[in-house]
Amino acid sequence: MKTVYLSLALALGAAASPAAAQETAPPKDITVTGSVALVSDYRLRGVSQTDKHAAVQGGITVTHKSGFYVSTWASNLAGWGTFGGANMELDLIGGYKRSLGGGISVDAGLTWYMYPGGANKTDFAEPYVKLSGTAGPATVLVGVAYAPKQEALGKWYDNAASYATGVPDHPGAKHDNLYVWSDLSAAIPKTPLTAKAHLGYSHGNPGLGPNGTSAAPTGHYWDWMLGADFAVKGTPLTLSAAWIDTDITRRRSAYIVPNFSSTKDGSSIAGSTALFSITAAF
Secondary structure: OHHHHHHHHHHHHHHOOOHHHHHHOOOOOEEEEEEEEEEOOOEEOOEEOEOOOOEEEEEEEEEEOOOEEEEEEEEEOEHHHHOOOOOEEEEEEEEEEEEEEOOEEEEEEEEEEEOOOOOOOOOEEEEEEEEEEEEOOEEEEEEEEEEEEEHHHOOOEOOHHHHHHOOOOOOOOOEEEEEEEEEEEEEOOOOOEEEEEEEEEEEOOOOEOOOOOOOOOOOEEEEEEEEEEEEOOOOOEEEEEEEEEEOOOOOOOHHHOOOOEOOOOOOEOOOOEEEEEEEEEO
C-alpha cells in the first residue's frame, strides 16, 4: 500500500512540471524521482506500524529508460512494527516496468524489508507483480506480492503465553506470506482532487514470529481504504485524507495481545482510523 501512495505522489509531482519542457526536452536515460511525507499514522496493510503515532517517510527511485528501476523507502517505527527492537523500516526495491500498449503496463520486482538495529531474523524478501491500466482520468491497479518461506515470517510461538517465556515452541520455523490487492484512483475533472480506494487480502503466519510479530496478523484478513488527494497548485505538495480499516476483530487477535495493542491506551492497532498526510514530491 505504501508503494501505491508513493507512486501517486510522484505522478502528481511529475504532472506539476511545465508542459513545454516535457515536449521539448529529449527523454533522459536516467530519471531520479522521490518524495518526503509526514503521515498521522504508518499503516501497513491496515495495521499500524507506529503505535498509532505520526511518522516521517521518504523514498527515492532511479529509473532507466529501458524500464528497470531501483528504489529505497524508509519510515520510523514503534510498537508492533518494531520487529525485534528496530525503530526504522528500510525497504530496498528493484524491478522492471513495461508498457503493454492500450494504457496497460506491467511491473514486476522484489522488495527487501530491512529493520536496522533490530534482532536477528527480521529481514525478509517479497517479490511482486502489478498490472495497471488507465481509462480517461481513472487508473486501476491489481497486484500480487508473495514472500516465500523465511524464518522472519515463521510461526515460532503458538501463543502470547509462550512468547512471554522467551522460549519458542517452533524455533527456526519458516512460513510464507501472500498479499493480493487492488487500487483505484480517478481524477475529478476541473478540480485538484483525486479520489482513491484500496482493497487488500493477507494470508500468512497465524501465530507470532521470531520477534513477536507477524506479517499477516491473525493468519488472514482484509484491509481497505477510501480517500482523496489534493494537489496544491504551483507546488510539489499533495494533501491526503483517507479512512482505513480491517476486519481484524478483538476476538480474533486476542492471542497476540498485548503485542497487537497500542501501548498508550490498549486500543487495537488494526481498527478503523482517519489518516492524514502531506507529501512533497521531487
